[in-house]
Amino acid sequence: MAAICSLYIINKSGGLIYYKDYGSGGRMDTNDSLRVASLWHSMHAISQQLSPTTGCYGIELLEADTFDLHCFQSLTGTKFFVVCEPGTQQMESLLKVIYELYTDYVLKNPFYEMEMPIRCELFDINLSQVVQKDRVVLLGR
Amino acid sequence: MAPADPRSGDAIFANVERVNAELFTLTYGATVRQLLTDLEEVEEVNKQLDQMGYNIGIRLIDEFLAKSNVARCVDFKETAEMIAKVGFKMFLGVTATVTNWDANDTCCSIMLEDNPLVDFVELPDTCQGLYYCNILSGVIRGALEMVSMKTEVTWLRDVLRGDDAYEMQVKLLKQVPEEYPYKDDE
Numbered sequence: 116m117a118a119i120c121s122l123y124i125i126n127k128s129g130g131l132i133y134y135k136d137y138g139s140g141g142r143m144d145t146n147d148s149l150r151v152a153s154l155w156h157s158m159h160a161i162s163q164q165l166s167p168t169t170g171c172y173g174i175e176l177l178e179a180d181t182f183d184l185h186c187f188q189s190l191t192g193t194k195f196f197v198v199c200e201p202g203t204q205q206m207e208s209l210l211k212v213i214y215e216l217y218t219d220y221v222l223k224n225p226f227y228e229m230e231m232p233i234r235c236e237l238f239d240i241n242l243s244q245v246v247q248k249d250r251v252v253l254l255g256r
Numbered sequence: 257m258a259p260a261d262p263r264s265g266d267a268i269f270a271n272v273e274r275v276n277a278e279l280f281t282l283t284y285g286a287t288v289r290q291l292l293t294d295l296e297e298v299e300e301v302n303k304q305l306d307q308m309g310y311n312i313g314i315r316l317i318d319e320f321l322a323k324s325n326v327a328r329c330v331d332f333k334e335t336a337e338m339i340a341k342v343g344f345k346m347f348l349g350v351t352a353t354v355t356n357w358d359a360n361d362t363c364c365s366i367m368l369e370d371n372p373l374v375d376f377v378e379l380p381d382t383c384q385g386l387y388y389c390n391i392l393s394g395v396i397r398g399a400l401e402m403v404s405m406k407t408e409v410t411w412l413r414d415v416l417r418g419d420d421a422y423e424m425q426v427k428l429l430k431q432v433p434e435e436y437p438y439k440d441d442e
Contacts, residue, residue: 190321190328191402211322218319229314 119209119246120182120198123148124217126230127192129156133233137246155196159186175207189214209245216241262326265345272323272346281375288388298385305387309394310401317399320346332428333357335405336364339396339426348372356425365412366396368422379416387411393424404432 121143124133131152136142143151159173177184183203186196187210195210195217220238221227227235291301320326324342329335340352350372356365373389387393393409400407406429413419 189318191318193318214318215322218315218322222315222318 118200118203120200121148122197122213122242122246123152123155123195124213124233125152125156125194125196128230129153130230132231135239135242155184155186156194159188159194185210187211187214193217212245213242216245263324265324265342265351268323268342268346269349274349277372277375281372284373284391285377288386292383292386298383302385302387302390305390306394306397309391309396310398311394312391313395313398313400314402316347316395317402320399331361332405332431333361333364335400335403336366336426339399340366343399344368362428364426366424366426368424371415371422374416377416384417387414388416389414389422396424396426406430406432 119137121134121136123131126132129152131149134145134148134152162174163171173186173188175186177186178201181201182198183201183206184196184198185206186194187207188194193214195213197206197210199206216238217233220241221233221235222229224235224237227233288301288305291304292298295301295304320343324346326338326342329338336354340354344350344352350368350370352369353367354364355367357363371389373392377388379386379388390411393411397407397409408427408429410425410427411423412425413421413423415422
């Protein structure tokens with residue numbers, strides 16, 4: 116049973132540029148995943164406005180009964196978020212590592228068009244290695 | 257979990273894969289040479305180098321942020337220091353210094369002590385108007401634009417053109433707010 120259910124990457128305008136699901140729980144079709152992405156983008160933006168404290172940069176963790184959602188937004192506005200089983204550890208560092216993989220295997224690919232859906236095999240390969248559950252623990256570098 | 261500590265330019269530089277410096281310098285030289293052949297006009301080459309740098313910068317900024325773990329800069333002053341101390345070290349292995357701030361802290365100079373792009377270069381008489389390192393200014397402009405800072409980067413001094421140092425002027429034109437709504441109905 117995979118601890119991570121799915122991974123989303125959304126560009127700065129809220130478009131879903133990468134979606135991958137792991138394991139059987141919560142599998143979604145393309146339309147639903149697009150909907151989740153744009154919904155999250157809006158909620159993330161609204162949360163910044165609603166926050167009673169200044170200097171809030173949006174929701175980082177959403178805890179529900181059946182899942183946790185961890186979100187990381189880079190300073191350039193790209194959001195990475197994973198949906199996982201409640202209480203899964205090390206998700207912040209996993210998201211950081213995914214961000215590094217994105218800079219290495221997506222942005223450095225000269226044929227990748229910025230802000231467009233990610234179709235990079237090297238990214239897929241390296242990502243699946245990182246996401247393998249037993250390796251997540253090793254990422255605290 | 258506490259965010260990871262920022263890493264120094266030296267530490268990142270030591271950890272990334274590097275290529276032979278000569279290969280890098282000669283590749284860049286060959287690129288400029290080819291642009292001169294293709295575009296003929298020195299002015300056009302300057303523009304093209306700047307555009308190429310911009311295209312690099314808009315992608316490279318994410319690598320910079322991902323690998324350096326730096327936090328959001330509070331002001332433009334800190335941003336400039338970050339570029340000089342961490343950015344240049346991380347990607348070119350050299351350090352730069354920031355000087356000549358104007359009164360509003362929106363315009364400064366980045367001085368390069370060592371410039372690996374020009375190791376074997378002498379500008380011929382026919383290329384006197386060429387800003388050989390114009391790619392670097394484009395990179396800075398592109399990178400800053402992705403973190404909502406519109407800038408103008410120009411070369412003030414260039415050793416290849418007979419000056420005594422490499423000096424780039426970085427001028428902050430405007431800071432685009434990141435907050436919603438974007439006021440698109442105005």
